[in-house]
Amino acid sequence: MFKSNNVAARIFERQIRTPAPGTSVHCARQFYENLVPSFTIYDVECPDHSFRKFTDDGQYLISFSRNHQDLIVYRPTWLSYSCKEEDCNGHEPPAKAKRFESFFHQLYCVSLAASNEFICKDFFLYMESNQFGIFATSTAQIQDAPLMGGAIPGVPSIEKITFHLLRLDDGVILDEMVFHNDYVILAYNMGVFLYDDLLAVVSLRYQTIHILQIRDSGNFVNVRAIGAFCQEDDELFLNSSSQFAGNHVDPVENYQSNSDSSFLSGIKQRLLSFIFRVTWSEESDKMQRVQNLKKKFYFHFQDYVDLMISKVQFLDRHHLLIKFGGVVDGGLSRTADHHPSFFAVYNMETTEIVAFYQNAADDLYHLFEQYCDHLHATSRNSLHMNFVSSHSNNIHAQDQLKCMKNKASNTSQFVKKMLSSLPFSCQSQSPSPYFDQSLFRFDEKLISAGDRHRQLTDHPIKFISRRRHILKFKIKSGPEFGSTDGRSKKISSFLFHPFLPLALSIQQTLFLQPPVVNIHFRR
């Protein structure tokens, strides 16, 4: 099945040949082998913004002003110029190619943050169906804020976190949702997950998962809060039926006694009763069951009670994958490998825990290995995201994972390490075809579909064709004329357009110098 590298021949071939039934999805992007962002314009004259990402439909480039107060949105366009000479490709592109404005057209600039607030530059969620963008602003973080109303000790506090809902078409702010004296991890969308029109926000400080709905009209609506209670009307029900109880306490005192009570929170009650039932049914013999409960349940009871909700993702509209972790020295442990953590699948409609796993559980790893795409819950109407490579839809990625697994000396450590990426962060992967592992091979240590910053390497990053094993293009993020002074460590990030052969590479020194932006595109 030889495929020519000639564009005209491939177009012709595409016209007359249909792929084998059911395989068209695998061939749909093969044409990208011919269209690669191999040309680089270094150090583009560029406004001093911090660039966040392309939206997944490729319509917008999101950037924030350097003072983290304004949002600037660009529309990607394409450099166009005319060439009078004969051999156009031999010439350098015209001088205007050095300008950022030749590739991107500014749509608008909106001020999001008030004086003491700042836009969280690593947070952005895009609701593709309505072209809504969700942004977050926050005030500074306070380490030892007074604990009020059931706040967890050791978790920092932010006086005001505001989520802004914007119509990206014209930059109109449609709605805001404010969390006061709370703590949500905003970096890389860690504490927030968007699925269709449902938004889950994890309040670490109050151990509550807020489920919001984004209406087509452009409003945030509180659907429910999972934490102290499970159903949206539990608290109302409790207060109304407490009146039947007719205790000799006035309502205010009654309410306080409820909030400070030693009762297990709603989600913990569900969790503990689930673990109890599972442990109970593990043994059929009465005597052994008692021993089993004693060893496995009661002995660890307090540990289960002390577990904290640390991250959440949607699996579908009803199911949440919740990570429960421990607290280490008054803060959430970042190196979670060493501490036991647990995953629970929770149905928020029936308020049932469906499954519960430890972070070294082989059965969860099996699901992770085989059905990773189901864990990458993407919204129904997002077409590009179906192409994101994972080890359960791509044989090369699977080989890589198996290779890593075989190399790992300690299987349980390996499982823990792999599962530490769960729950997945929302919209953290680029759907760009150049990260499609069935098309290109590249060094995942240097570049990947994930949107993390990486340390800059001086070596060019090579993209090698999977089918033909030849170098298709290189991305060189360092300046061509080797002027890296070597002293200051640099951090680079890559923004790939979801479907055009267009990418930005941004290098940022650790100091407050303006970043260097390179544009990679197909000439």
Next chain:
Amino acid sequence: MYARSPGKFGENSLEAASAWKRRLNSTLSGAGRKEGGCVWKVSKMNSKGLDISGGKSSPSSTATWVWTRSASASGKRIQRELAELNINPPSDFYAGPKGDKLDNWVATLTGPPGTPYHGGIFFLDIKFPNDYPFNPPEVVFKTRIYHCNVDSAGNLNLDILKDGWSPALTVTKVLSTISSIFTNPDPYNPRSPGIARLYLTDRAKHDEIAAEWTLRFAK
């Protein structure tokens, strides 16, 4: 104090017999029995000379010595109760120590069928005092329950956990009593008078609310 309890709870001969066995095992509780409820504290102080565990220790200060000694005695007693509970596991409740702390237990009660508590799993926290079994354990519901003998903070109104306590009682006995109030609430001795009133006047409504509570808070 002690003399009152057997009559009140109708301790059967079996219980009395097992209490007798315990009395043989533990000089402490034996002393308590002989001399009556209010004298046992003194007898405990006296008994230090009588019953030295191992007989090898030479205490530096009387006060701390008494404390550790009584803690270990209560520890032994708790351990024995745990063993008893494991040998004869009851079917409607389970209990075990929380972590490696012997004086803090968790119990799980399942709502019996035929009651509005059916299907619920109720967790209780049991804290043993240092001088257990001379004082009753503290038992608190950790799961919300709509019951006339339990208040809005989960505290129980049970005579055997207060004045009706006797060193002859055990955790097993306490838990089976709590388990029995699921089926037979005692509205004439309420902790939540409003619920008791509703129980007496409109039983159907009471059961409906209690079932809803079980569904919402005890699943």
